[in-house]
Amino acid sequence: MGRPKCPTCFRELAEPARVLSCEGSCSSESPTEANRLRGWEERVRPPVPVEDGRLSGVCPRCKEPTRQEACAWCLGPIPALWRESQPVVTCIAMAGARSTGKSLYLAVLRGQLELWVTTQHRSHLRAHGDTDRIFDERYRRPLYQQRQMLTSTATIQDDETAQRPLIFSFKEQGGRTRALVLRDVAGEDLEDLASRSHRLEFLRRADGIVALLDPYKVESIREMLRGAYDASGEPGGDGIKVIEQLLDFLSQHREGRHTRVPFAVALSKVDALQELRKVAGTRLSLAMARAGSPLRRDPSMRSPAIDRDDVDLLDAEVRSFITFVDGPGLPNLLREHAERHRFFAVSALGGRPRGDAVPDAGIAPFRVLDPLKWILEEDT
Ligand SMILES: Nc1nc2c(ncn2[C@@H]2O[C@H](COP(=O)(O)OP(=O)(O)OP(=O)(O)O)[C@@H](O)[C@H]2O)c(=O)[nH]1
Ligand SMILES: [Mg+2]
Ligand SMILES: [Zn+2]
Ligand SMILES: [Zn+2]
Known part of the structure; x- marks a missing residue:
């Protein structure tokens, strides 16, 4: 800080x-x-x-x-709060390939944060500057009013305003004011990081990055889910490659160099993985069917601080899952390039969208607070 x-x-x-x-x-x-x-x-x-x-x-x-x-x-x-209350300002950026679920994550995160701040910190989540207007236009109206998926985030080349930050603040349990800045990023920009890096320099100065990885894009998982859960023609490049390029950029392209930016890698759309339970007989379906699996329960709303045992277990589970389906490449890379990193698993929707419409059962976010709680604790 x-x-x-x-x-x-x-x-x-x-x-x-x-x-x-x-x-x-x-x-x-x-x-x-x-x-x-x-x-x-x-x-x-x-x-x-x-x-x-x-x-x-x-x-x-x-x-x-x-x-x-x-x-x-x-x-x-600069919001007036910055000088008035001298808050701890935590700037978080989203990352990941196209269609990994970054914008939907931010869209549902606000409601989850409101609930968490009210029940666990006994405070109120305030929005600053243009946040309410931006949130309404870009996230709330399409998702909660029109009940539709969001359009792809405009690239920073076409429209810098498309990625203006969402700014919130609240009083933490101990009495300190925390300001939270959340920046959406277009997957298209990250897939072409090399030629747009001058516009994405801010990522190196972030206090945390939430990098989403879409399990559908991992070929072996896609195969296993075929029949039980077909992802229909979503665009987007190789999710792991995008994370690799980003880590290389954050560590300034230097061999052996670590980035100090806390790096949360979250499997997105884990509602799809939960469907693996229905696919009989594979090692993965057995892992998903285990009653105690951290991929099946969400305690993130129950405490103001992160539950270390729970997120350690989650980290181990996701790490071994990724290693099992894709080999040790990504975990090794993170160890080499990110001083502080952790694996998470999230689902913004909690279920499969019906075409371009929200799931029939409504929106039920799963573990979306975990990466945030971890980054907030890393930045104190
Ligand atoms: N099953 C399931 N699908 C999801 C979930 N979140 C996102 N999706 C699907 O992924 C699509 C893309 O989500 P977005 O949040 O717009 O993706 P993005 O990462 O912002 O994409 P860009 O803006 O292009 O970088 C959605 O339209 C949904 O079809 C989820 O939690 N569960
Ligand atoms: Mg987006
Ligand atoms: Zn003037
Ligand atoms: Zn500035």
Whole structure:
């Protein structure tokens, strides 16, 4: 934990604040050419210098006053809470190939976080900045109102605004304020990381990464599930390769170098694996049918802190599962490149979607809080 970070570029903030952004008439202008060249398409507001260290200033262009702090690097907005309450700011980014379930994970995570913060921390989950609007447009309306799956996340090349962070805060049980920044990432960008790395530098500055791995994309599992559970034509590249490339990027492409960013690898859509119980006779179906399997129960909502025994067991189970179906490549790679890593298993929907519609039985998230709870404890 260092100084609070910018929720957009994850860089540490200048101390004291140096820049504000115009909230007046300039803010509705179209992007200037200069900003576009710097990759600031969405941030058209001219920077306003802070006067005498006070968080207020007047826009040199439209002469209107503003109190909105901005990041001196990327000009992204800084929520007032950052200076008011000096929260522990934890910036988390999603990762994984296309269609691994990153956006659906974030969509259901909010409700799970609300419940957890209310029951376990006796606090209230507050949303900051544009979070409510972004969440409504991109996640809540399609999933909970129209009851549909989400469209693929726009790449950072086409639309930087598509990946604006969701920002929440709550008071932890011990009284400290925690701010949680969640950034969705397009699988398409990660599959082409080498040529887009300059736009994805923020991943190296994250306080945690949740990398999803879709079991359907592992050929041997797909074979076993055939008949019991067919995944219909979802796009997306090799999930393991995407994680490999990301680890290489995070460890700065240097042999023997570790990234310090806590790295949670989560098998997504484990509702599909739970179906393996119905496939008779394989070693995997026997493992899934075991009553005590951590892949069959979800205690994540029951405690404010992580239950070490439970997540150790889960880590061992998923690790041996991956080794069994795909060999030791991924576990070895993680050991070599990520100082702090762990395996998890999640399901955002808790069941199979009906075409593009939510499952008949509704949405029942499974273990989605685990990776978050682990990252929050790593960042204290
Ligand atoms: N069975 C099952 N399917 C899921 C689950 N989560 C996601 N899916 C399926 O995976 C598809 C892709 O999910 P998204 O969350 O949009 O995937 P994404 O990783 O954000 O994809 P990009 O935005 O393209 O990178 C969904 O439309 C569902 O069909 C889950 O928990 N269970
Ligand atoms: Mg997405
Ligand atoms: Zn920034
Ligand atoms: Zn202005």
